[in-house]
Amino acid sequence: MEDVDSSRFDPSRLGDGSALDAGPPIDRIESVFAVYETQAEGDRLVYYGDPLIPPERTMRELWPLFRDAGYEPQLTMRHGEYVLVAEPTSIGIDGIPWTNLLLFLATIVSTLFAGAQWYYYDPISNPAVLWRAWPFTAAVLGVWSVHEMGHYVMSRYHRVDASLPYFIPIPSLIGTMGAVIKMKGRMPDRKALFDIGVAGPLAGLVATIVVTIVGLHLPPVTAPPDVVQDPNAIELRLGYPLLLEWLAALFDQPLYRDDPATAVSPVVIGGWVGMFVTFLNLIPVGQLDGGHILRAMAGEYQETIAALVPGALFGLAAYLYYVSNYGQNAVFIWVFWGFLTAVIAAVGPARPVDDRGLDRGRFLLGALTFALGVLCFMPVPIEIVG
Numbered sequence: 001m002e003d004v005d006s007s008r009f010d011p012s013r014l015g016d017g018s019a020l021d022a023g024p025p026i027d028r029i030e031s032v033f034a035v036y037e038t039q040a041e042g043d044r045l046v047y048y049g050d051p052l053i054p055p056e057r058t059m060r061e062l063w064p065l066f067r068d069a070g071y072e073p074q075l076t077m078r079h080g081e082y083v084l085v086a087e088p089t090s091i092g093i094d095g096i097p098w099t100n101l102l103l104f105l106a107t108i109v110s111t112l113f114a115g116a117q118w119y120y121y122d123p124i125s126n127p128a129v130l131w132r133a134w135p136f137t138a139a140v141l142g143v144w145s146v147h148e149m150g151h152y153v154m155s156r157y158h159r160v161d162a163s164l165p166y167f168i169p170i171p172s173l174i175g176t177m178g179a180v181i182k183m184k185g186r187m188p189d190r191k192a193l194f195d196i197g198v199a200g201p202l203a204g205l206v207a208t209i210v211v212t213i214v215g216l217h218l219p220p221v222t223a224p225p226d227v228v229q230d231p232n233a234i235e236l237r238l239g240y241p242l243l244l245e246w247l248a249a250l251f252d253q254p255l256y257r258d259d260p261a262t263a264v265s266p267v268v269i270g271g272w273v274g275m276f277v278t279f280l281n282l283i284p285v286g287q288l289d290g291g292h293i294l295r296a297m298a299g300e301y302q303e304t305i306a307a308l309v310p311g312a313l314f315g316l317a318a319y320l321y322y323v324s325n326y327g328q329n330a331v332f333i334w335v336f337w338g339f340l341t342a343v344i345a346a347v348g349p350a351r352p353v354d355d356r357g358l359d360r361g362r363f364l365l366g367a368l369t370f371a372l373g374v375l376c377f378m379p380v381p382i383e384i385v386g
Contacts (some may be wrong), residue, residue, distance in 0.1 A: 009106055012374035023086060032061045033084060045071065047084040063188060063353045067159065070184040075179045089185060089281050091163050095173040104141075107167040107176050108271040111137040114175030118266035119176075120224055131270075135218070139211045139270020142172055143165075146178045147204025149275070154199035161185055172381075188322065189354035194362050197292025198369050202280050205372060208278065212244060212271030221263045235260060235385040239378035241275050244268075246357040246375075257292040275376040280337070282373035286344035290373070295349040296358055297366045313338035320379060330383040 023045045027295040029035060030049075037048035051058040071086035115136030116123045123130040148165035155162035165179040165380050187193040189199070227233055240248075240255060248255050256262045282290035285306040295302040317334040320326045359364075 017183070019106065022069060023071060024069050026160075028065055029062065029084075033082075037304050043088045045086040047086075048078075048081055049084065051075070060354050067188065072161075073352070097164050099289035100166055103167045103169065104165075107141065108137055108168040110169035110171065111140050113171070114173060114264055115140075117173070118263075118269055119221060120227065132330075133266070135317055136266040137175075137268055139215065139267045140176065140273055141206055143211055143270060143274035144176070144179055144209045144277070146207035147200045147274075147281075148181055150199035150201075150203030151181050151196055154196045155181070155183065158188065158195060160187065160192060169216050174269075178277065187350050188353040189352050190299075190356065190358050191362065193350055193352050194296035194358055194366065197289045197296065198366065201281055201289050201369055201373065204274060205278050205376075208271050208274030209247065211274060212247050212268060213251065215267030215271055216248055216251055218265035218267055220254075220256055220262050220264055221266065222354060223263075228261045235382040237385055238269075239380045240271060240272070241279070241376045241378045243275055243372075243375040244272060276378070276381055279373050279376040279378075281377075283309060283341060284370075285341045286347050286349055288344060290317075291344070291349045293366050293369060295361055296352075299355065299357070302349055303345070306341075306349070309345065310338045310342040313341060316379070326380060326383065330380045333381060353368070 012242060023029075024200055026035060028036075029047065030233065032052050033045045033049045035049040035050055039046040039048075053061070056077055059073065062073055066086050070088055070090075072089045075087045076083050076085060112130050112133045115133030116130060118136055121132060123131040127304075144167070145165065152162055152164065161184040163182040165181055167175040167179045169175065169176050174356060186274045187196075247253075256264055281288055282293070284290040284294040284302065289307065291302065294305060298305065313334045316340065317331040320334070321328070
């Protein structure tokens, strides 16, 4: 235990106690952090003092005290002095989340337009047909919503402040770039980091399997003759992951690989999106779900593993291009994700306050989750022909 210079303590420097009543009892704080000055800066509580144990252990001890009082603590330095700053937190939704709702409505519209392409509808010349693409929209947004709500529910369970999902509408083959959840503050421990990280992929994968099974039993879509005979038409070939192959075989449903005029129901495409997103999210780097899970499982070793990921993706792209003779459009996605994961890995993973290891049950669940992610992998997700 470190000695504290008692000459620095001056009772007259202690702030108005009534302003700090909302925080933990001062004697509990001083068991690990000797306080010699307090201030209230608006809603924030500020304590100047000296850690009696190493700073990292100090935060680990004080975190639950402030968390129970409704504050997020942070130990920092000001003018060469240790300062414990506690900001109030609120868990849950404050008022009507208009931004989330408007983005979700916009994403419904954008996915309807995208779905119309898979059904060979023309909503530009005939807007009335747009609503007929609703099965595709329901499939894509259903899978993504369940995934994000898995994160949100588990965040609430562990009392981590998280927003509702922000959906991202964008003109594309699926009409969206997915959704994100914003989290404030640090993760309390590895259990919370693991549970929040793993809940999204597992919940989303359950929804994906349900959507895929439903889609496999729906009628296929046939391209109009003028599209098939158009010499300028562009054909999209989707790669199918093992999980989709197995579901099709289990229910004895065709995937229509050999007929360019016939394709699976667009609802299956929604399931395909769910599988591809599951794999991408489980890439074990930085703030991706896989990064959270591996950081909780492997601790500091996660960063070493994450550093190898961009090279592996660049290597995959090179193999497909130079050895398997796929075109640039087929390998670009792995080049893009190689650069993206390099940036994400450089930012680094979340660091929990309590960094003690996981229990064996969670460790095994993490290994199973990564194995399920491998079943969602496809070397060539999309190939453009024509």
